[in-house]
Amino acid sequence: xxxxxxxxxxxxxxxxxxxxxLLTLLGIVIGxxxxxxxxxxxxxxxxxxxxQFIFSGGAGMIEVEPPRQxxxxxxxxxxxxxxxxxxxxxxxxxxREIDGLHALVPEIHGSAAxxxxxxxxxxxYTGTSAAFNEGFNWPVLGGRPLNADDLRLARKVCLLGDxxxxxxxxxxxxxxxxxxxxGDRYVVVxxxxxxxxxxxxxxxxxxxxxxxxxxxxxxxxxFSELTLFVEDLDAVERVxxxxxxxxxxxxxxxxxxRIETSQGxxxxxxxxxRVLQQVGGGIAGISLLVGGIGIMNILLVSVAERTREIGxxxxxxxxxxxxxxxxxxxxxxxSMVGGLLGILTGFGFGLGAAFVIQQLxxxxxxxxxxxxxxxxxAVGFSSAVGIFFGVYPAFRAARxxxxxxxxxx
Amino acid sequence: xxxxxxxxxxxxxxxxxxxxxxxxxxxxxxxxxxxxxMGPSGSxxxxxxxILGCLDSPTEGTYRLNGTDxxxxxxxxxxxxxxxxxxxxxxxxxxxxxASALQNVExxxxxxxxxRKVRRARAIQALERVGLADRMTHRPAELSGGQCQRVAIAxxxxxxxxxxxxxxxxxxxxxxxxxxxxxxxDALHEEGNTVLLVTHDPVIALQAERLIRIHDGRIASxxxxx
Ligand SMILES: Nc1ncnc2c1ncn2[C@@H]1O[C@H](COP(=O)(O)OP(=O)(O)OP(=O)(O)O)[C@@H](O)[C@H]1O
Ligand SMILES: [Mg+2]
Numbered sequence: 001x002x003x004x005x006x007x008x009x010x011x012x013x014x015x016x017x018x019x020x021x022l023l024t025l026l027g028i029v030i031g032x033x034x035x036x037x038x039x040x041x042x043x044x045x046x047x048x049x050x051x052q053f054i055f056s057g058g059a060g061m062i063e064v065e066p067p068r069q070x071x072x073x074x075x076x077x078x079x080x081x082x083x084x085x086x087x088x089x090x091x092x093x094x095x096r097e098i099d100g101l102h103a104l105v106p107e108i109h110g111s112a113a114x115x116x117x118x119x120x121x122x123x124x125y126t127g128t129s130a131a132f133n134e135g136f137n138w139p140v141l142g143g144r145p146l147n148a149d150d151l152r153l154a155r156k157v158c159l160l161g162d163x164x165x166x167x168x169x170x171x172x173x174x175x176x177x178x179x180x181x182x183g184d185r186y187v188v189v190x191x192x193x194x195x196x197x198x199x200x201x202x203x204x205x206x207x208x209x210x211x212x213x214x215x216x217x218x219x220x221x222x223f224s225e226l227t228l229f230v231e232d233l234d235a236v237e238r239v240x241x242x243x244x245x246x247x248x249x250x251x252x253x254x255x256x257x258r259i260e261t262s263q264g265x266x267x268x269x270x271x272x273x274r275v276l277q278q279v280g281g282g283i284a285g286i287s288l289l290v291g292g293i294g295i296m297n298i299l300l301v302s303v304a305e306r307t308r309e310i311g312x313x314x315x316x317x318x319x320x321x322x323x324x325x326x327x328x329x330x331x332x333x334x335s336m337v338g339g340l341l342g343i344l345t346g347f348g349f350g351l352g353a354a355f356v357i358q359q360l361x362x363x364x365x366x367x368x369x370x371x372x373x374x375x376x377x378a379v380g381f382s383s384a385v386g387i388f389f390g391v392y393p394a395f396r397a398a399r400x401x402x403x404x405x406x407x408x409x
Numbered sequence: 410x411x412x413x414x415x416x417x418x419x420x421x422x423x424x425x426x427x428x429x430x431x432x433x434x435x436x437x438x439x440x441x442x443x444x445x446x447m448g449p450s451g452s453x454x455x456x457x458x459x460i461l462g463c464l465d466s467p468t469e470g471t472y473r474l475n476g477t478d479x480x481x482x483x484x485x486x487x488x489x490x491x492x493x494x495x496x497x498x499x500x501x502x503x504x505x506x507x508a509s510a511l512q513n514v515e516x517x518x519x520x521x522x523x524x525r526k527v528r529r530a531r532a533i534q535a536l537e538r539v540g541l542a543d544r545m546t547h548r549p550a551e552l553s554g555g556q557c558q559r560v561a562i563a564x565x566x567x568x569x570x571x572x573x574x575x576x577x578x579x580x581x582x583x584x585x586x587x588x589x590x591x592x593x594x595d596a597l598h599e600e601g602n603t604v605l606l607v608t609h610d611p612v613i614a615l616q617a618e619r620l621i622r623i624h625d626g627r628i629a630s631x632x633x634x635x
Contacts, residue, residue: 005519016507312503315464316564317492317520319485402491403465406503 006325010333013302024298025338027291028385031284032342032378037349038280039374044354046273047369060236060262061135062228064243067256084251085222093250094228098242102229103135108213109224112206115180116168123164125181125206127213133192135229143175143190146209150189154211156181159190163203181206182217236261288381291338292389299331299393310397311405320398327397331390332383339382343375410473411572411603412438412461417470419456419626430456432626433470438605440571443598445614446607448623454607457623458576461605462497463490474572492520496565498575502557504549510536510560511545517567535563539593555586562593573597575606579613591616 014021066086070077088106095104108127114120130145132138140159150157158181165174174188186208195202214221230239240259248254303310310323347370419431430453438444448454459465460472463479472479474494482490491497504513514535518528536545539559549557558578565573575594579587591613598604608614615634622630 012507308503309505312505313516313520314488315462315491315497315503316517317488317568319488319520322520403459406464406499 006329007333009326010330011337013330014333014337020298021334021337024294025291025334025341027287027294028335028338028382029291029342029345031286031288031291031385032339032382033346033349034280034284034287035378035381036343036346036370036374037353038277038284039377040347040350040370041353042273042277042280043371043374044350044369046269060230060233060239062230062236062239062243062262063258063260064226064228064247065224065258065260066222067253067258084253084257085220086224086226086257087222087250090246090250091223091226093246094226094243097246098228098239100230100232100235100239102231103131105129105131105135105227105229106210106223107132107225107227108210108218108220108222110213110217112181113183114164114168114206116177119168121164121167121204123161123204123206125158125208125213125217127208127210127217129210132207135227138195139193140190141193143188145190146207150209151211154215155209156184156186156212156216157189157209158186159192159207160188161192161203161205161207162194163201164206165191165203181208184216233263236263288385291335291382292385295331295334295386296389296393298334299327299390300396302330303327303393303397306397307400307405307408310400311402311408314400314402315406323400324394324398327394328387328390331394332386335382335386335389336379339379342382343378346370346378410437411440411442411475412436413471413473414461415471415473417457417460417467417472419453419460419465420468429626431460431467434626434628436621436628436631438603440603441598441601442603442605443594443616443618444605444621445617445619446605446621446623447609447611447614448629452623453626454623455576456626458497458574458605458607461572462495462574463487464497488520492517493568494570494572496562496568496570496573498558498561498565498573498578500577500580502549502554502561502581504557504560504564506549509546509548510541510552510563513549513560514564514567517564521568531567532563535566536560538566539563553586554582555589558582558586558590559593562590562597566597571601572603573605575604577607577609579608579610587613 064086066084067080069079071080072078091104091106095101106128110125110127112123112125114123126132128146129151130147133140133145141162143159146157146159149155158179160168160174168174168179169177174191177188178185179188180186192203192205192207208217210223228239228243230236240261243259244254244257246254247257251257310318313323313326350370414434414436417431417434417436418429421428421430434457446454446457456465460467463474463482466480474490479487479490505516508516511529511532514532515528518531523531533542533545536542539562541556541559541563544552544556544560547556549560552560558581562578573594578594579590582590587610594604594606595616604617606613606617614620617634619631619633621628
C-alpha cells in the first residue's frame with residue numbers, strides 16, 4: 001500500500017461529506033488565514049517602515065553630526081570653548097578612506113523664503129550635492145541634478161521639491177526660470193520626484209549646491225550633517241568605526257561627534273512587529289486548536305459511523321496500522337485542505353487590509369507580502385494539528401474488535 | 410490436519426449472566442474436506458465460525474490452524490491469517506457500499522501489500538472466476554443479492570486461501586440463487602479448497618461430504634455423507 005492511497009481515500013471521504021467537512025474545516029481555515037494575514041501584513045508593514053527609516057530602500061544609513069555647539073551655563077546659552085564642525089576635509093577623507101560607500105551626502109539646512117512673481121512660499125533649503133539624489137533614492141523628475149561646476153562655482157541654481165514646484169509654477173515649465181530665495185535670484189535647473197513618507201509629503205524643499213549654501217546663504221564653511229549610505233547592511237559597523245577614526249584624527253573632540261545608524265531604528269521596528277506577529281500568531285494558534293478539536297470530533301463521528309466498515313476491513317486482514325493510517329490520513333487531508341483554503345483566505349484578507357490602509361493613508365506604498373515561509377508554516381502547522389487531533393480517533397478505530405465491529409448495522 | 414480444535418469454549422458475560430456459546434468443542438478438519446454445519450438458532454454456529462476465521466478468540470481451548478497455535482498470535486499475525494489463509498463469506502455479504510465490485514475484491518490484496526498492477530489483475534481474475542467479469546465497476550447497490558455474494562466470494566478467494574468459511578452464505582438469497590452459489594462452492598471444493606459452511610437448509614447441507622450438527626454449544630453429531 002503506497003502512501004498516497006490513504007490520502008486519496010481521505011479526499012474521497014471529504015467529498016462524500018462536503019458540508020460537514022467544510023464546517024469542520026472552518027476553524028482550521030480561520031486559524032491558517034489568521035497566520036497568513038498577520039504574517040504577511042506584518043512583513044509588508046515591517047519592510048515599509050524599514051524602508052521609510054532608511055530612505056535608500058534596503059541599504060544601511062549612517063548619520064554624522066557635530067557635537068552640540070551651544071550649552072546652557074549659569075542660565076545662559078554659551079558656545080562651547082572648542083568649536084568643531086563637519087568640514088569638507090572630513091567629507092573628503094571619508095570618501096577616500098572608506099570602501100563600500102553607496103553615497104556620501106553633505107547637508108546644510110536652513111529655511112527658505114521663496115518668491116516668484118507675486119507668489120511666495122515658505123520652505124526649507126538643503127545645501128548638498130548630486131549624492132543627495134543617489135543616497136536618499138530621490139530621483140530628479142525633470143531637469144538635471146546638481147553638478148561639479150555648480151559646486152565649484154557656488155552657482156545660484158536650485159532644484160525644487162514637488163510641493164514647492166506646484167505652488168510656485170502651477171504646472172508651468174520651471175526649467176531655466178528664476179525665483180527669489182531669501183531675496184537672491186536663483187535659476188531652477190530641476191524638479192524632484194514626489195516623496196511621501198508615513199502619508200506626508202517631503203516635497204516642500206529646495207536643493208542648492210552646498211558651496212552656495214555655505215557662501216551665500218549661511219556664511220559658514222561647514223555642514224549640518226553628513227549622511228553615509230552603505231550597500232551592505234553588515235558593513236555598517238565597519239563604516240562607523242572608520243568614520244570615527246577620521247573624526248578623531250581631524251578633531252580634538254572627535255569622540256563627541258554623534259554617529260547614528262539606521263540599525264537602532266530598524267531593530268526597534270523589528271521588535272514592534274515581532275510582538276505584533278506573536279500576538280497574531282497566538283490568536284491563530286488558538287483558532288487552530290479549536291479547529292483541531294473540531295477535526296477530532298468529526299473523526300470520532302466518522303469512526304462511529306464506519307464501525308462496520310472497519311470491521312469488514314479487519315476481517316479482510318487490515319492490520320491496526322492500516323486502520324490507523326486510514327484515519328490519520330483522513331485527518332491530515334481534512335486539515336491540509338483547511339490549510340490551503342486558509343492560505344487563500346489569508347492572502348485575500350491581507351490584500352484587502354493593505355487596500356483599506358492605502359485608502360486611509362493615501363500614498364502609503366503599503367503591501368501585503370506572502371512569504372514562502374509563512375505558507376510553509378501554515379501548511380506544516382495545519383497538518384500537525386491534523387495528526388495530533390487525529391491520533392486519538394484513529395487509535396480508537398484501530399483497536400476495534402472485528403466481531404464487535406461487524407455486529408453493528 | 411488443517412484445523413484442530415481442542416476443548417474450545419466461548420463464554421459471553423452479560424452483567425451477572427453467563428452465556429456459554431460453545432462448550433468444550435473438539436473438532437478436526439482435514440485438507441480439502443467439504444463440511445456443512447447445522448444447528449438451531451443460537452446453538453453457537455457463528456461463534457464457532459468466527460473463532461475458526463480468527464475474527465474472535467475462544468475463552469478456553471486451543472485452536473491449531475495448519476499446525477500453528479492461533480491463540481499465541483498477536484494482532485498483526487491474526488490479521489495476516491484473516492487476510493490470506495482464510496476466506497470468510499458472510500450471510501450479509503459485508504461489502505463496502507461505496508466501493509465498486511473490483512475495489513471490494515482488491516481490499517484483501519491491498520492489505521497483503523500487493524502492487525497496484527498485480528492487485529488489479531488478481532481481482533479481475535477472481536471476479537471472472539465467480540462469473541462477474543461484466544459487473545466489475547458496479548457498486549453493491551447496483552447488484553443483485555446473488556451477485557453481491559459472488560463478489561464476496563471473489564473477495565474471499567483473492568489471496569488464494571485454502572480454507573473457505575461461509576456463515577449462512579445463502580441465508581439472504583432466494584432458493585434458486587442459493588443453488589447457484591452452492592454450485593460455486595461445489596466447484597471450489599472440486600478445485601482443492603477446504604469448504605466449511607453453515608446452513609439451515611437440509612438440502613444444502615447434504616451437498617457436503619460431512620455434516621456436523623451442533624446443539625447448545627456442543628457437537629451433537631458428526632457424520633460422513635455418501
Ligand atoms: N456478543 C455476544 N454477547 C453475548 N452473547 C452472545 C454474543 N454473541 C453471541 N452470543 C450468544 O451466544 C450464543 C450463540 O450465538 P451464535 O451467534 O453463535 O448462534 P448461531 O448458531 O449462529 O445462531 P443463528 O443460527 O441464529 O445465527 C447465542 O445464545 C447468542 O445469544
Ligand atoms: Mg449465526
